[in-house]
Amino acid sequence: MGTVLSPDYPEGYGNNLNCVWLIISEPGSRIHLAFNDFDLEPPYDFLTIKDGDQSGATVLGRFSGAEVPSHLTSNSNVLQLEFQADHSMSGRGFNITYTFGRNECPDPGVPLNARRFGDSFQLGSSISVVCDEGFIKTQGTDTITCLLEDGKVMWSGLIPKCEGNNTGRGKNNK
The missing domain is CATH 2.60.120.290 (Spermadhesin, CUB domain)
Known part of the structure; x- marks a missing residue:
């Protein structure tokens, strides 16, 4: 510093x-x-x-x-x-x-309708995301890891997105 x-x-x-x-x-x-x-x-x-x-x-x-x-x-x-x-x-x-x-990934934020576990963005650390009840994961994996790729520090994947479950829509409920 x-x-x-x-x-x-x-x-x-x-x-x-x-x-x-x-x-x-x-x-x-x-x-x-x-x-x-x-x-x-x-x-x-x-x-x-x-x-x-x-x-x-x-x-x-x-x-x-x-x-x-x-x-x-x-x-x-x-x-x-x-x-x-x-x-x-x-x-x-x-x-x-x-x-x-020091080899840190950017803060990925906390997705809507979800909880994030893990607050370290250092190289090698992982963050997992659990969707709230009634929401399903529409993007990303449960866990992303901070990696070094081509000399750049980046997350292994997209931060997951959790969206409303569409069940019950469009079905003929008798």
């Missing part, structure tokens, strides 16, 4: 800046960014966040202004934060904390 602050935060950053931060976690893990404070002069000063190393980086977002961006999670174990400021005016800057998702 760590923090990335713009130069001289919160006193306001200088002019003509071009700063790059590289956050690297262990292979297979992801990096989560939480924006605690954000204030850059729009549209001239901006923060670009790139996922991956120099050659194959994809831009996850480019932010300016005073709207605090929502959480971001990398798809790889490398994140680049590039901050550029022009020759005039500045804002307060930014305060970003980062944590490493």
Whole structure:
């Protein structure tokens, strides 16, 4: 876990800046960014966040202004934060904390009309879903497991869906 602050935060950053931060976690893990404070002069000063190393980086977002961006999670174990400021005016800057998702799958949520068992999303852990009474599983399996596939951490299948049982409909009840 760590923090990335713009130069001289919160006193306001200088002019003509071009700063790059590289956050690297262990292979297979992801990096989560939480924006605690954000204030850059729009549209001239901006923060670009790139996922991956120099050659194959994809831009996850480019932010300016005073709207605090929502959480971001990398798809790889490398994140680049590039901050550029022009020759005039500045804002307060930014305060970003980062944590490493140690080989964690995203929270699959709790399906409607069901109960979920298991709260660990770590690599290798499983979650099972039991449909409430009167509902049947229409998607997925009883249990999904967090796996590493092609260098990405993902669930072994779709989170199950539980829907109303259609018995009694369309039948001729005498």
